[in-house]
Each structure stands twice: as C-alpha cells, then as structure tokens.
Amino acid sequence: MSTDIVSTTGSSTGLGAVIGDYVKLTKPRVISLLLLTTAMAMFIADGGAPGGWLLFWTMVGGYLAAGGANAINHYVDRDIDGHMKRTTGRPVVAGRVTPNRALAFGIACGAVSAVILGVAANALTAAMGLAGLVVYVGVYTLWLKRSTVHNIVIGGAAGAFPPLVGWAAVTGELGLYAWLLFAVIFYWTPPHFWALALLLKRDYAAAGVPMLPVVHGEEATRLQILLWTVVMIGVTALPTAAGVAGLFYLVSALVLGGVFLVLAWMLWRRPSVGMARATFHYSLLYLALLFVAMAIDAA
Amino acid sequence: MSDLAHTPLRLTALVIAAIAIVPTAFLILRHLVTLRDPALGRRAQFMDVVWTVAPLVAVVGLLVASGLA
Numbered sequence: 001m002s003t004d005i006v007s008t009t010g011s012s013t014g015l016g017a018v019i020g021d022y023v024k025l026t027k028p029r030v031i032s033l034l035l036l037t038t039a040m041a042m043f044i045a046d047g048g049a050p051g052g053w054l055l056f057w058t059m060v061g062g063y064l065a066a067g068g069a070n071a072i073n074h075y076v077d078r079d080i081d082g083h084m085k086r087t088t089g090r091p092v093v094a095g096r097v098t099p100n101r102a103l104a105f106g107i108a109c110g111a112v113s114a115v116i117l118g119v120a121a122n123a124l125t126a127a128m129g130l131a132g133l134v135v136y137v138g139v140y141t142l143w144l145k146r147s148t149v150h151n152i153v154i155g156g157a158a159g160a161f162p163p164l165v166g167w168a169a170v171t172g173e174l175g176l177y178a179w180l181l182f183a184v185i186f187y188w189t190p191p192h193f194w195a196l197a198l199l200l201k202r203d204y205a206a207a208g209v210p211m212l213p214v215v216h217g218e219e220a221t222r223l224q225i226l227l228w229t230v231v232m233i234g235v236t237a238l239p240t241a242a243g244v245a246g247l248f249y250l251v252s253a254l255v256l257g258g259v260f261l262v263l264a265w266m267l268w269r270r271p272s273v274g275m276a277r278a279t280f281h282y283s284l285l286y287l288a289l290l291f292v293a294m295a296i297d298a299a
Numbered sequence: 300m301s302d303l304a305h306t307p308l309r310l311t312a313l314v315i316a317a318i319a320i321v322p323t324a325f326l327i328l329r330h331l332v333t334l335r336d337p338a339l340g341r342r343a344q345f346m347d348v349v350w351t352v353a354p355l356v357a358v359v360g361l362l363v364a365s366g367l368a
Contacts, residue, residue: 144350147343148343148346148347148350149334150347150350150351153350153354154350154353154354176364176365176368179361180361180365183357183358183361186354187354187358215336216334220330220334223330224327224330224331227323227326227327227330228327230319230323231319231320231323231324231327231358233319234315234316234317234318234319234320234323234358234362235316235320235358235361237312237313237315237316237319238312238316238361238362238365239365240308240309240312241303241309241312241313241315241316241362241365241366242309242364242365242366242368243303243306243309243368244368246308247308250308250311250312254315
C-alpha cells in the first residue's frame, strides 16, 4: 500500500503519456518476436495464409495474453527493477503507474485475451494463451527467477507458448509439429537469454537474481551457451526427422544454426562484450528467420 | 508422414539431431554437475537436479518421438 502512496506522486500526466506507460507495461518490443512465431505457426498449420480475421484476432489476443503477463511481471518485480539500470525507468518503478493498477491492467489483459481467443478461435487457443501467462508469472517470475540458476531454462517454456496459440487457432488441436515448434523456442531460450545475461551481469547481481553468470561466472555461462546451442540445432532438425517439414526447412535450419554456432564458439573462445552482444542480437534474427523458413517450407 | 526407414531425408535429419542432442546433453549434464553448490539445502539441491535433468530427458524424448512419428 505504501508503495501506491509514493507512486501517486509521480503519476503520468496527459492522456498520451498515460497510454504510453500502459503500453510500456506490456513490453511491446519483446512481444513482437512472440507474435511473429504465432503468425508463422498459423501459416505452417494452415499450409498457406490463414483467414485474415482469424489471424488478426489471434494476434490481438496473443498480444494481450503476453502483455498481461508482462504487466503482472512489472508488478511482481517492482522491488528489484529499481536495482537494475535497464529497468529503473519502468512505469511502476518510476512511480508513473501504481503497482495495483499495473496488476489490475495485467489481469484485465489476460481476461480479455481469453475472451478474444476463445470467441475468434476456440477454447484450446484461449487456454494456451492463459497457460503462457500463468507459466510466465507463476513458474518463471514468482517461483524460479529468484531461486535457481535454471530460471530461464524452465521458465523459458512461457515464451514457447505463442506457436501453440497460433497452431491451436488454425487446427483446434495440438499435434507433434506444434509441440516441436514449442521445443524449438524452449531450447533456443538458454543461449539467447544467457547471452543477454552476460551483458547485464552487474544488473542481475545488484538485484540479487541468480542468473548463471552471476552465480557460476562468465566462463561457465559461455560454455553452457555453446552446448545449448548445439542441442538447439539438433532440436531444429526434428520437424524434418518427424516428417512434418522438408528439405528447404532443414537446410535453412542448419545454415542459420551454423551461424549461431560460430558466434557461440567465438564467444566461448574469445569472450568480449561485443561477441555477447552479437550472439544476443543474432539469436533474435535467428528465431525470426527460422520460423519464416518453416512457413515457406509448409506453403 | 512417410516411413522413416524409407525416407532418406527424415533419416538424415534424425541422425543430425541425434548427433547434436545425445552427446551434448551428456556434456551439459556433466558440466552442470561440476557447478553444483554444496551450500544449498537438500531440497534446493534436489530441485537443482530436477531442473538440470528434466529438459535433457525431454529433448531425448522428443528425439525418440520424432523418429517414431
């Protein structure tokens, strides 16, 4: 409660600023990649372009589900966000949005997303959207983030739900291919996030978050990034191994994965901030291109 | 989906996946074991083992499931 009183003093002024802060609560930059995987999963499941309205409403519902989870994350992490340079300007920490309003906004976004996904698509799609929210808030943010170095490995499952949302919206069920898309993102998360953690090690240490480089050091983290990158490349071959994707996809996955592996190898052998940054940025491009390659292959 | 044994592309992809996943999962496990913190309580150590092993078992399961599909 006392946080609310303090926060009120720094509240946003002007409708534009208020809306801007609520949009920031949803972390739109993070969600853009999630939505791409949702959309590509819809193209893959459909074998072409899905219906325009279905695509639109699934994107809206997907955004609100992920945005709601992110807003609740702002509420839960308000005590540590102030210790990290990267997050000190967030609306709740900066006092522009009260914690309770951020929480209410997050819950409302999640509820509206379930209605939209349930009506526009089906109950399974709504359930997958809510499951992603629950895993992100409950498993990652509340349970694992502050308690184990494996936080982003297990918690990474939250970011893997968007393709399940897209797949369920088109087919109404979740087959092997859908779960392989889930797995691709799940096993992509450790090398992606640990590259970022190398860059933000001091922030995480200041906030008391037991990220791998904080607890076990940078050398161990770089080796884990390399090893998980190899596993991830293996996982990306599984859609073709299962007979649901073809040669174009497999070649694309191996080429894109090969570049990732080279970066991870260089980060391990010649560590630098620049290499960590390059690995992190490439990981984002990698996931986007991989899903586009899957969609092209399925068309 | 076509029979794995009669589909060179599927078989090739499965072999690539197996070569990448199986030995590397073992290396991850071995490395993470060396990183175990003896100062952790028994419950925390147990959960540490669970979080370490679960994703690696899952990926081997996916490998098998993909081969059997």
